[in-house]
Amino acid sequence: MAAPFFSTPFQPYVYQSQQDVMIPFQILGGEAQIVQIMLKPQEKVIAKPGSMCFMSGSIEMENTYVPENEVGMWQWLFGKSITSIALRNPGPSDGFVGIAAPSLARILPIDLAMFAGELLCQPDAFLCSINDVKVNNTVDQRPRNVVTGVEGFLRQKLSGQGLAFIIAGGSVVQKNLEVGEVLAVDVSCIVALTASIDVQIKYNGPMRRAVFGGDNLVTGILTGPGIVFIQSLPFHRFSQRIARAVTYPNMRENPKFFVQIAIFFFLAYVVIVSSLILTDV
Numbered sequence: 001m002a003a004p005f006f007s008t009p010f011q012p013y014v015y016q017s018q019q020d021v022m023i024p025f026q027i028l029g030g031e032a033q034i035v036q037i038m039l040k041p042q043e044k045v046i047a048k049p050g051s052m053c054f055m056s057g058s059i060e061m062e063n064t065y066v067p068e069n070e071v072g073m074w075q076w077l078f079g080k081s082i083t084s085i086a087l088r089n090p091g092p093s094d095g096f097v098g099i100a101a102p103s104l105a106r107i108l109p110i111d112l113a114m115f116a117g118e119l120l121c122q123p124d125a126f127l128c129s130i131n132d133v134k135v136n137n138t139v140d141q142r143p144r145n146v147v148t149g150v151e152g153f154l155r156q157k158l159s160g161q162g163l164a165f166i167i168a169g170g171s172v173v174q175k176n177l178e179v180g181e182v183l184a185v186d187v188s189c190i191v192a193l194t195a196s197i198d199v200q201i202k203y204n205g206p207m208r209r210a211v212f213g214g215d216n217l218v219t220g221i222l223t224g225p226g227i228v229f230i231q232s233l234p235f236h237r238f239s240q241r242i243a244r245a246v247t248y249p250n251m252r253e254n255p256k257f258f259v260q261i262a263i264f265f266f267l268a269y270v271v272i273v274s275s276l277i278l279t280d281v
Helices: 073-077 207-211 235-253 256-280
Strands: 012-016 022-028 034-039 044-047 052-055 060-064 084-088 095-100 105-111 118-121 126-130 133-138 155-160 163-169 172-177 182-186 190-193 198-203 218-223 226-231
Touching: 022 105, 034 044, 034 105, 034 126, 044 095, 052 084, 105 190, 126 133, 126 155, 155 163, 163 190, 163 226, 163 235, 182 226, 190 218
Parallel strands: none
Antiparallel strands: 012 022, 022 034, 034 095, 044 084, 044 126, 052 095, 060 084, 105 163, 118 155, 118 190, 126 163, 133 155, 172 226, 182 218, 190 226, 198 218
């Protein structure tokens, strides 16, 4: 039986490849989840660097560049890792590996064979994979689909016939769009969608507000047919809430902060004006 689109915690599943290879896996935890994958001799898992949480003693780990996980210049320019870790079981007995989500996220098992061998994901959605899965970071060349921030023009494409695990924040909703059905989603809440869905970008305010940031300013208009996975708590939104909670109270509790900023700009102004006067003299 093939793996489902995504699972609930503590429920074990068995992935069956096209070569009838059975690979059991189990997703553990509630919010910050771990996927435990059973590996028979000579089987391996490809995962993101730093995602390994635990493994049996028979597993060998190698941090290497994996040719089948294609990376591009865009990924390198934006500081993304161009290596992966290969977890292989060379021993005579079965082993297991535990791959953890890098944040408070849920892990979704995706059988690419059920999606015509291709799925478009948000950047950094890929966690690990089994069998035939290629990871490629692509740039959307359509100007109307360029959104401010890295996530606007760096998209992750998973292709192949294997099993991939991706991550999503908060609760996850799967929407099956019929032909011509339209769904509006905040772009940051889109985890993954099939290539058959047409995506149009709509700005919900002046362009200058979208450039300098804001909430719910950019909406994706999705037109079916296809499947889309939606997350309720994108990581960048979660991190912004934490940053605001940490920064704003400190500013209110320290009234001297604004005075210090005003003095700093005043002194900078004096230095600049003085340098201009001395230059003219």
